[in-house]
Amino acid sequence: MTKDNYQISKKRIAPFYILISIILMWFIGIQLFGPDERDAGAKPENIIYSGTFTWEKPDGSSEKISVPGHYDVSPEERMRMISIFHTLRLTNSFPMS
Known part of the structure; x- marks a missing residue:
């Protein structure tokens, strides 16, 4: 066996890296600009039973x-x-x- 059998085409691996990059950017964007776990305007009487x-x-x-x-x-x-x-x-x- 030679190393040629284990080489992956760049055309096949590029969509994978693009997808992973998009998911990573989405995750970072949500962490920075997404809503908090609790609304800042929430009143304690609405949270407490x-x-x-x-x-x-x-x-x-x-x-x-x-x-x-x-x-x-x-x-x-x-x-x-x-x-x-x-x-x-x-x-x-x-x-x-």
Whole structure:
């Protein structure tokens, strides 16, 4: 065998290098000019969950709890938690006809 068998044509390798160059330029461009992970105008109240968590106990009672937290639950018992989102009431500002 000679080295000629392992030579790759420049016509075949050029599209590969062009593609890799385009991907590299796209990646660098997105890193420099793309959007951040978090919007600078984001308000903390929109990021932090403002709902409540309720623990429904096996005996039928319920208790508001904070998450994260530590609670006495035996390994055989299931801890059923319900999350309640605060709802926004909108009023109709247009006259009904």
